[in-house]
Amino acid sequence: MVLIFADDLGYGDLSCYGATKIQTPNIDTLAAEGRRFTDAHSASAVCTPSRYGLLTGEYPFRANGGEGIWGPCGHFQSLLIPTEKLTLGQLFKNKGYATAAIGKWHLGFGTGKTDWNKPLRPGPLELGFDYYFGVPKVNSGYPYVYVENDSIVGYDPSDPITFEKPFSETTTYPEAAGKKTANGAGGAKKAHAIYDDEKTGMLLTEKAVEWIEENKEKPFFLYFPTTNIHHPFTPAPQFKASSQAGLYGDFIHEFDWMVGELVKCLEKNGLAENSLIIVTSDNGGMFNRGGQDAFKAGHRINGDLLGFKFGVWEGGQRVPFVAKWPGMIEPGSVSDQLISGIDMLATFAAVTGQEIEKDQLADSINVLPALTGDPEGAVRESLVLVPRQASHVSIRKGKWMYIPKQGAGGFNGKPGSHGAGGPACVSHVGSENSDIENGKIKKGAPPAQLYDLEADVSQTKNLYHQYPEVVKEMKALLAESRSSSSSGKKAKNKQ
Structure with a gap:
C-alpha cells in the first residue's frame, strides 16, 4: 500500500x-x-x-x-x-x-x-x-x-x-x-x-x-x-x-x-x-x-x-x-x-x-x-468541507453545496501578494461568479451560497434565493454534522 x-x-x-x-x-x-x-x-x-x-x-x-x-x-x-x-x-x-x-x-x-x-x-x-x-x-x-x-x-x-x-x-x-x-x-x-x-x-x-x-x-x-x-x-x-x-x-x-x-x-x-x-x-x-x-x-x-x-x-x-x-x-x-x-x-x-x-x-x-x-x-x-476560517465550514450533499457565508473563508489578498485569494483573484483569473463583480462581493449579494455542482461545477451561479427549501435543508444538515459527537472530543492535547 x-x-x-x-x-x-x-x-x-x-x-x-x-x-x-x-x-x-x-x-x-x-x-x-x-x-x-x-x-x-x-x-x-x-x-x-x-x-x-x-x-x-x-x-x-x-x-x-x-x-x-x-x-x-x-x-x-x-x-x-x-x-x-x-x-x-x-x-x-x-x-x-x-x-x-x-x-x-x-x-x-x-x-x-x-x-x-x-x-x-x-x-x-x-x-x-x-x-x-x-x-x-x-x-x-x-x-x-x-x-x-x-x-x-x-x-x-x-x-x-x-x-x-x-x-x-x-x-x-x-x-x-x-x-x-x-x-x-x-x-x-x-x-x-x-x-x-x-x-x-x-x-x-x-x-x-x-x-x-x-x-x-x-x-x-x-x-x-x-x-x-x-x-x-x-x-x-x-x-x-x-x-x-x-x-x-x-x-x-x-x-x-x-x-x-x-x-x-x-x-x-x-x-x-x-x-x-x-x-x-x-x-x-x-x-x-x-x-x-x-x-x-x-x-x-x-x-x-x-x-x-x-x-x-x-x-x-x-x-x-x-x-x-x-x-x-x-x-x-x-x-x-x-x-x-x-x-x-x-x-x-x-x-x-x-x-x-x-x-x-x-x-x-x-x-x-x-x-x-x-x-x-x-x-x-x-461531506463537511473545512476551510481556513471556522465561519465558512460548509456542507455537500449530492449535487448541492452550501456555504453559510459570503466568500470562501480563505486568503483575500490581491494579485501580486503572497496571500492572494478571494474575490479579487477570482476576477483576476477570469472566473465568473454571480456574487462577484470587479474583484468584490456585489452589494446586495445573498448572505450565503448554494451551488448545483452537477450543472455548474465552476460555481458561476449562486442559487441561494432560487431554492430556499434546499438552503433550509442544507443549513440544518450542516448544523447537525458539526454538532454530532466524535472520538476527537474525548482527548485534548496540550498546546
Whole structure:
C-alpha cells in the first residue's frame, strides 16, 4: 500500500486532469492503468488540518477537544494527534504491516512546547509508523533540518539548536522561487548544512525506495507526503525549465518523477501487481508567486474550479485522486463518486479486513466500492468541507453545496501578494461568479451560497434565493454534522 500525498497540488495541475503547460506522464500512466476520480476532496483546504483528517479519519474541526485545527501548525506545536487515536499507521501495524511515513510531517512533536534538543516524541513513531524520515514542519518554515525517527539528522549535542540570534545559514533562492521564511533557528550548524531545498525531493524519494527495498518481503504501508509543490518552488536542477509553467510547473515535473521512481521500485521488485497506489493532494493549489507566474504562462492551477487553497470554494479542496490496483481497479476508468481524504481510514480497514469500532472510525466512510466497483448509488451521501476560517465550514450533499457565508473563508489578498485569494483573484483569473463583480462581493449579494455542482461545477451561479427549501435543508444538515459527537472530543492535547 503506497499513499502519495502531494502538497498544494491543484485540480488542474496534472495532464490527466487537463493541464497542457505541464506534463505528468508517470501519474497519467497510473490513471490509464487505474481509476481517476473527479469529485475527490481533501479533509481541509489547509495543510495541517488536512493531514490530521487523512491520518485519523476525523474532520479536523473536531480536533483539540472540539476546538478544531484550522491553520498550519507552528514551530513549537505539540503532537496534534492523541497517541491513543487510531491512525492509518496504527491500522496497518495492527494487521502486521511494516509502516513508514517519509516526507513532510507538519503535525507537531512532543507534549507541551516542542523541545528540539530532545527526542521528538511523541511523534510519528507513537502513531503507528515504524520509521519516519522527512521535513518536520514545512519547507517554507524553520527549523530547516531533516528528522529521522525522533532525532534531527546531523544533530550534535555540543551545538544544540536554539531559536536565538545568530541564526544559522540555510539555502536561499531567488524571489521567483516564492516565499521562504527567513531562518529563525540558530545552532545545529551541521544539521542546517545538510538541509537543501533543491535536494529534498530526490532525498525523500531515495529514502522511500530504500525502505521499500528493505521491507519488500512483507506487506507494507508507505505514507509519502511530499514537500512538492509547496512554496518555495525549488526543483532539482535537472527539472528546471522543463515545463511551460515556470518553477511551479517544474516542481510538478519533479513530483511526477518521484511518483515514477516509486512505481519503478515496485515493478523492479515484483510488487507492482499486488500493490494499491494512490496519488492525491492535501488541498487545492495556492495562488502565490508560483501560482501567479504559472497563470501568466497560461496554466490554471485548479482548472476551471472557483477559488484557491485555504478557501472552501471547490478550487480550495477538490483535488486530484488517482488509484491503481491491478486486478481490482478497472484500467482507464473514471469515477464521479464523492469521496474525501478522511475516507482512507475506513477504506483501508476494509482492504485489510479489519472491523473498527465506530468511535475510532470517526467520520470516515468505506469507499472501497467506489475504488474497485461501479456502485449505482453514492457511497458517501454528504461531506463537511473545512476551510481556513471556522465561519465558512460548509456542507455537500449530492449535487448541492452550501456555504453559510459570503466568500470562501480563505486568503483575500490581491494579485501580486503572497496571500492572494478571494474575490479579487477570482476576477483576476477570469472566473465568473454571480456574487462577484470587479474583484468584490456585489452589494446586495445573498448572505450565503448554494451551488448545483452537477450543472455548474465552476460555481458561476449562486442559487441561494432560487431554492430556499434546499438552503433550509442544507443549513440544518450542516448544523447537525458539526454538532454530532466524535472520538476527537474525548482527548485534548496540550498546546
